[in-house]
Each structure stands twice: as structure tokens, then as C-alpha cells.
Amino acid sequence: MDPTKDTLAAMAGKLLIGQFHRHVFLCVGEACCSGEVGMAAWEVLKNELKARNLSLATGPAACYRTKVGCLRVCAGGPILVVYPEGTWYMGMTADRIPRFVQEHLVDGNPIEDWVFARNPLPLPADGQSS
Numbered sequence: 001m002d003p004t005k006d007t008l009a010a011m012a013g014k015l016l017i018g019q020f021h022r023h024v025f026l027c028v029g030e031a032c033c034s035g036e037v038g039m040a041a042w043e044v045l046k047n048e049l050k051a052r053n054l055s056l057a058t059g060p061a062a063c064y065r066t067k068v069g070c071l072r073v074c075a076g077g078p079i080l081v082v083y084p085e086g087t088w089y090m091g092m093t094a095d096r097i098p099r100f101v102q103e104h105l106v107d108g109n110p111i112e113d114w115v116f117a118r119n120p121l122p123l124p125a126d127g128q129s130s
């Protein structure tokens, strides 16, 4: 039997959906890096978010995390994107994740050397980027 809307709403509440200020997507697909490299980065991301109390948390740095199979860039991975800033990162191997979490997610300073694209949401009026 399919879960009811109330069941899913209760699950969302347990996950603190509605409390997050950011959402990080990390690609662990095999077209932009090996699955092993992607999963190693994912494990470090999970641990770093938990260690800094950013995951399943509230507050201005609260961050939801999702691993995905492809972000359609398919080169130079692991590819990672952070919303709502829409900051796209390349080469996010496990060794880079702690610095990313601290500087971008905690301090609010993207690491420009690793950023290759931007798509903030919502875009400024008329789709013009700043």
C-alpha cells in the first residue's frame, strides 16, 4: 500500500525538511569519476556535515545532502552543486570535501579555484546573471 501524504509529511518532519538553507548534490556517477572516488567523497561529505552539526540540523548553515547518479556534466568529477547559490564545483574528491564544508558551508565563502559555473536560484530578473 502506498504511503499516505500524512506518512510522508511525518517523514519530512523527521528529516527536518523545511528547515534547510542549502542543499548539496554530489555526483557519484561513473562518467565523471570512478564510482569508488565518488563514494569516497560522499562518505567524507556525510561525516563532515554530521561533525559540524549541519546535517539534520536547524540554523543558518543547516544543509541537506543528496548523492546523485549524474548532473549531466560527465567530466572532471566528482561534480558537486550547492543550492540556492547554484555554485558548481569540479574535482570534489574526498580530500577536498573538508575544506569545502568549512569554507563554503560554514564560512559562506565559495572556493573559487574549484568553481566552474554558477546558477543562483532564483536568477535575477530577466535571467540576467550578476
Ligand code: FES
Residues within 6 Å of the ligand: 027, 028, 029, 030, 031, 032, 033, 069, 070, 071, 072, 073, 074, 075, 077, 079
Ligand atoms: S556522471 Fe557525474 S555528471 Fe554525469
